[in-house]
Amino acid sequence: MRSLSLALLVIVGCSSERPSSALDRVKRSGVLRWGGDIQGGEPYVFEDPKRPDGLTGFEVEIAEALARELGVKAKFVQNDWSTLVPSLERGTFDLALNGLEVTAAREQRIRFTRPYYLFAERLVARAGDGRIRDLASLRGLRVGTLANSLAWDLLGASGAERVPYEGQEEPFLDLAQGRTDAVLLDDIIVARYGNKPGLAVVADVAEGRYGIGVRRGEDDLWAAVDGALGRLARSGALREIFRRWQIDGPRQERLAEQGGDEAHPVGRRRPLDAHQLGLFLQGAAVTVLISASAMLLAILGGLFLAVARLPSPVAWRRPLRWAATAYVEIFRGTPVLLQLFVIYYGLAGVFPLGAYAAAILGLGLNYAAYEAEIYRAGIQAVPRGEIEAAHALGMTGALTLRRVILPQAFRFSLPGVANDFIALLKDSSLVSVITVVELTKRMTIAAVDLGDWAAPGALCALMYFAMSYPLSRLARRLEAHLGGPR
Amino acid sequence: MKRLLEVDGLSKSFAGRAIFSEVSFAVDAGEAVAIVGPSGSGKTTLLRCLDGLDRADAGTVAVGPHRLDAALRADRFQTAARALRRSVGFVFQGCHLFSHRTVLENVMEGPVYVRRETIAAARERADGLLETVGIHHRASALPRELSGGEQQRAAIARALAMKPEVLLLDEPTSALDPARTDALAELLLRLVGEGLATVVVTHDHPFAEKLARRRFAMDGGRLSAV
Numbered sequence: 205m206r207s208l209s210l211a212l213l214v215i216v217g218c219s220s221e222r223p224s225s226a227l228d229r230v231k232r233s234g235v236l237r238w239g240g241d242i243q244g245g246e247p248y249v250f251e252d253p254k255r256p257d258g259l260t261g262f263e264v265e266i267a268e269a270l271a272r273e274l275g276v277k278a279k280f281v282q283n284d285w286s287t288l289v290p291s292l293e294r295g296t297f298d299l300a301l302n303g304l305e306v307t308a309a310r311e312q313r314i315r316f317t318r319p320y321y322l323f324a325e326r327l328v329a330r331a332g333d334g335r336i337r338d339l340a341s342l343r344g345l346r347v348g349t350l351a352n353s354l355a356w357d358l359l360g361a362s363g364a365e366r367v368p369y370e371g372q373e374e375p376f377l378d379l380a381q382g383r384t385d386a387v388l389l390d391d392i393i394v395a396r397y398g399n400k401p402g403l404a405v406v407a408d409v410a411e412g413r414y415g416i417g418v419r420r421g422e423d424d425l426w427a428a429v430d431g432a433l434g435r436l437a438r439s440g441a442l443r444e445i446f447r448r449w450q451i452d453g454p455r456q457e458r459l460a461e462q463g464g465d466e467a468h469p470v471g472r473r474r475p476l477d478a479h480q481l482g483l484f485l486q487g488a489a490v491t492v493l494i495s496a497s498a499m500l501l502a503i504l505g506g507l508f509l510a511v512a513r514l515p516s517p518v519a520w521r522r523p524l525r526w527a528a529t530a531y532v533e534i535f536r537g538t539p540v541l542l543q544l545f546v547i548y549y550g551l552a553g554v555f556p557l558g559a560y561a562a563a564i565l566g567l568g569l570n571y572a573a574y575e576a577e578i579y580r581a582g583i584q585a586v587p588r589g590e591i592e593a594a595h596a597l598g599m600t601g602a603l604t605l606r607r608v609i610l611p612q613a614f615r616f617s618l619p620g621v622a623n624d625f626i627a628l629l630k631d632s633s634l635v636s637v638i639t640v641v642e643l644t645k646r647m648t649i650a651a652v653d654l655g656d657w658a659a660p661g662a663l664c665a666l667m668y669f670a671m672s673y674p675l676s677r678l679a680r681r682l683e684a685h686l687g688g689p690r
Numbered sequence: 691m692k693r694l695l696e697v698d699g700l701s702k703s704f705a706g707r708a709i710f711s712e713v714s715f716a717v718d719a720g721e722a723v724a725i726v727g728p729s730g731s732g733k734t735t736l737l738r739c740l741d742g743l744d745r746a747d748a749g750t751v752a753v754g755p756h757r758l759d760a761a762l763r764a765d766r767f768q769t770a771a772r773a774l775r776r777s778v779g780f781v782f783q784g785c786h787l788f789s790h791r792t793v794l795e796n797v798m799e800g801p802v803y804v805r806r807e808t809i810a811a812a813r814e815r816a817d818g819l820l821e822t823v824g825i826h827h828r829a830s831a832l833p834r835e836l837s838g839g840e841q842q843r844a845a846i847a848r849a850l851a852m853k854p855e856v857l858l859l860d861e862p863t864s865a866l867d868p869a870r871t872d873a874l875a876e877l878l879l880r881l882v883g884e885g886l887a888t889v890v891v892t893h894d895h896p897f898a899e900k901l902a903r904r905r906f907a908m909d910g911g912r913l914s915a916v
Contacts, residue, residue, distance in 0.1 A: 518765075589786035592743055596780040597800035597852060598772055607803055612790050 226422035227274075230298055236271045236278050239292060240302030241285035245372050246396050247449045248303050249280065262449040263301055266320060269441060270299075270416075273432035284370070286352040286652060289314055292417050299429065300417035303390065305354035307412075313655050315420055317430040319413035320442060321451075322459040324391040325355050330379065331404040336386050339409045345385040348375035348639070352652045354412045355388040367559075367639045368649065373397045374549065378639070381556045392451055413459070476659045480650055484660075487646030488667045494563050494642060495632045499625050501568025506575025510613075511605065513580060528576070535573035541634050543570055548638040563635035571628055578620040582613035622679035626672045643667055692719040694887040695856050700739060700749035700760070702732075709735050710911040713749070719855070722878065722888040724898035726916070727908030733891045734783070736908070737860050740889065741780045742771025753777045753856055776804075779849030783861040785841040787833035793820070793844045794829040800852045812851070819847040823877060838865030842874070856887045863894045875900045 230236055240249045240263060249261035259280055271278035281297040289310055292300040306316050329336040336342065342364035349355040351368035359366045367384050369375045375387045380400045387398070390412070394405065416433065418426040436442045437460060446452035512521075512528035535543070547555075547569075548562040557565065586609050594604040633644035641649070647664035651657045695717040702709045709732040717723050727733045738744040740751050745767060746760040756774040758767070787796050794816055801812035820826040823843035825836075833841060842865055849857060859878075863871045871894070878901055882888050892898050898905050905916040 587786070587789070589782060589784050590788055593780075593782060593786035593788070593848075595772075596741060596743065596775060596782075597848070598775040598804045599800075600772065603803055607799065608788055615790065 226298070226419070226425035227428050228424075230274065230276055230425060234276050236267070236274060236276050236299065237281050237297040238267045238278060238299040238301045239281045239283045239288055239297035240300075241288070242282055243371050244285050244302055247392065247451060262445050262451065263303070265445045265448075266436075266442070267299075267301055269436055269445070270429060270432050273435060274428055285350065286370070286648065289417065289655075290652065290657065292419055295419070298418075298422075298425065303392075303414050304417050305390075305412045306415040307354055307357065309357075309653070309655070310417070313420070314417040315423075315426050316415035316417060317426065317433050318437075319415045319459060320433055320437070321414040321446070322455040323412055323414065324408035324455070325358060325388055325410040325412060326391045326394040326398075327386060327388050327406040327409050328376070328379065328394055328398050328403055329386045329406050330382070331402055333385070336406050338407060342386060342388075346383075348378055348384045348387045349389055350375075351645075351649055353389075354410075355390070358410055359388055368636075368641060368645065369639060370637065374639075376400050376403060377549065377552065379403060381552050383556070383558060395451075411455075476650070476654060476656070476663070480654075480660075481663075483646055483650065484643070484663055484667065487641060487643040488671070490640065491629065491632050491643040491668075492671065494560065494567065494635060494640065495625070495629045497564045498567035498571060498632070499628055501564060502571035502575045502624075502628070503621065505568065505572030506579055507610075509572060509576035510579035510583060511610075513576065514583065514605075516601075532573045532576050535570050536577075540567065540570040540631060541637065544634060544638055559635075559639045562638055563632075563640050566638075567628060567632060567635065571624060574624055575617075575621065578617045578624065579613055581620075582615075582617035583609055585616045586612045619679050619683040622675055622682060626675050626679070629672050629675070630668065693717075694719050694753060695740070695889070696750075696752040697740065698750050698752070700736070700746045700751065702735060702739060702744070702746045708911045710908070710913075713913050715906065715913060717856070717887045717889060719887050720882055720885045721904070722882045722890065722902040724890045724892060724902035724905045725908055725913070726892060726895060726898050726905060729893060731908045732911060733908045734860055737780075737858050737889065737891045740858055741778055742767065742774060743780070776852070777855045779852055779854035779857045781842075781845050781849050781857070781859040781862060783864055785833075785845040787836075787841060787844055787848070789833050792830050792832055793825065793836070793847075796833070796844060797847045797851045800848065805852065816847070816851060819850050820844075822850075823847045824873075839867075839870045842866065843877075846877070850881070854886070856889070857881070859888070859890045861892055862890065863892060863897050871897055872900075 242250055242259070247261055248263045249259055252258040252260040264280070267278040267280070283291045283296060285302060288300045288302060288304060291297065292314055300314070304310070306319060310316070327336065327338070335345070339358060339362045342359065342362050345364055346367055347359050347364040348367040348369055349359060350372070351370070356366060356368070367378070372389070372393045375384070375389065376398050377400070378384050379387050380402055386406070388409070391408065398405070416429060418429060443452055443456055443460070446456055509528045509532060512524045513532075516525070544562070544566040547566045548557065548559065551557075590608055591604060594608045599607065632642060635642060636645035643664055647660045650660045654660065693716055697716065698714050700713040701711040713736060715723070725733050725736065735744055739746045742751075742758050748760050750760070751758040751774070753774050754777055756770065756777065758770050758774050762770055787793075788799065791799065797816040797819060798809070798812045801807040801815065802809060817826065817829070820829055823846055825840050825843050825847075828836060828840055833844070836844065842862060862874060866874060875897060878888060878890070890898065890901060906913040907916050
């Protein structure tokens with residue numbers, strides 16, 4: 205009891221020592237922590253090819269200029285771009301500064317400084333694709349963009365099928381491959397990454413502004429940063445940075461004249477309603493579809509691998525056996541995430557698979573290696589005497605395998621296979637990296653949209669549990685059933 | 691009588707020690723032969739060599755037109771052994787019934803999948819054989835639900851379903867009480883009377899005496915007539 209109250213005292217003591225203002229906190233610590241995503245790439249913030257572990261980009265220069273104005277040093281904090289706002293809210297960094305578009309939904313949660321850059325949402329399609337003209341023409345087509353961006357909201361409103369990406373180059377790679385019909389992204393990104401053979405800019409369909417995000421309630425920090433940004437704009441230092449990065453133009457001229465007071469409401473905050481619930485169910489259906497298909501592939505592939513790995517006196521089987529062993533070791537020994545990337549992006553030139561096919565194939569090939577090991581244990585558990593009895597009846601090796609070994613091995617393997625299916629159900633969330641919107645991805649998108657992680661997170665967890673619990677009950681029943689005397 | 695099984699100069703050693711050497715004997719149709727000897731005397735290994743389940747170092751086993759020569763190359767030996775087994779039934783000491791199949795399925799397995807009989811024909815014969823060995827009432831039971839004696843009889847029915855000319859039995863009485871042992875001897879005598887050539891390996895001398903007029907003792911790796 206005493207130690208508990210002591211602990212409480214320490215906590216209270218700590219919190220009372222917290223600086224009363226955000227600006228004080230920054231000044232006292234001497235660093236201005238700003239959040240961004242290196243994966244966002246050029247020219248925003250990316251790894252400097254000339255300086256190992258150094259960063260470069262126009263936003264690095266803006267951050268450093270702002271820090272100088274405040275008399276502190278700038279410190280970069282890496283964070284997934286699509287979760288910059290929630291990370292800012294929970295205090296991972298002081299500023300969100302990474303091509304963050306000013307939208308009404310974001311303005312309800314964080315406070316934006318005056319905009320520092322005016323950009324266009326640029327529509328790109330394959331050259332000669334006459335279907336794509338403007339936002340309205342995208343209804344029902346597959347359009348790639350960054351999840352939770354302004355473009356994401358615009359596409360949602362236009363009725364397009366949105367394909368979410370984490371990086372900026374992949375949308376254009378997939379467009380060139382024919383996996384999507386168009387890409388809608390900020391003009392800066394299109395200029396850097398959209399120059400692929402066979403792609404053409406269709407039109408600029410909207411304008412947006414990048415602002416610096418500050419936590420609500422930190423008004424003195426907001427005022428200091430906004431003021432510093434105003435000084436940089438007036439002195440011409442800001443446009444000097446843009447000129448250096450070759451992203452200056454008439455739009456920035458206009459921004460300087462407007463001063464950036466005009467409101468630009470796009471998107472609105474939504475509650476977790478029936479529509480969202482429908483989307484969650486859709487995500488769960490994708491999860492089930494991908495998991496079940498991948499498991500089927502894994503079961504069949506694992507069976508082939510396990511049989512190939514059986515010892516055999518036949519000489520030509522030996523290389524097959526060796527190859528099957530190598531397969532199992534390689535697929536078990538490398539991350540499934542890496543395998544998904546390789547199958548979807550790495551092999552795109554040779555096998556241009558769709559995202560669903562790549563997801564099923566990637567998970568299926570990976571789990572086949574695990575299934576093969578489960579079956580191998582199952583095969584070894586078949587009594588040696590029964591195999592001899594089959595031989596004594598005159599059965600060939602193949603017939604013995606089919607009639608005596610595999611039926612029993614499969615029964616011995618069932619609990620392990622059911623357990624693996626449960627694991628696969630949850631590993632299937634990894635396929636969101638190759639643009640498949642399954643349950644977990646649906647949850648993160650909804651959470652950022654709604655500004656709430658608790659309700660979507662709980663709903664998502666509940667749905668996974670509803671899928672995996674019956675399976676785990678089944679696995680336990682199988683174990684009990686097969687564990688009895690044989 | 692027709693000569694069915696002919697064993698000639700069969701030898702086998704393990705880790706430099708001879709298990710048996712230069713074993714030769716023959717069994718006619720309708721004849722039962724018993725091989726007796728203490729455990730570890732190598733009589734089970736000899737019986738397994740007769741069916742090609744183990745491979746002798748030298749010598750031949752012949753059943754009708756099928757010859758199993760220990761000097762054959764590994765893959766040819768397996769092929770020859772499979773051909774030989776078409777005429778030879780083997781009943782293991784541990785029975786080794788297929789544990790995932792019922793008694794009836796165990797008996798039908800060979801006829802349907804090896805002899806390629808129709809299911810109906812195999813079923814009819816299996817029913818008859820289960821009657822013969824006296825466990826027809828357990829036809830739909832799984833092996834783990836059977837007593838030792840029932841398992842033994844199911845294993846015999848499974849071997850007989852292949853219509854063998856020669857039946858090899860390894861210690862068939864080890865799981866049986868005296869009454870069951872007598873019943874088994876009577877069953878086997880009936881089959882022998884119908885023309886089956888039978889070799890029984892056992893350490894149960896009274897059983898051997900009841901079953902077989904010709905008996906061999908396995909001693910120091912050699913067979914001697916009793």
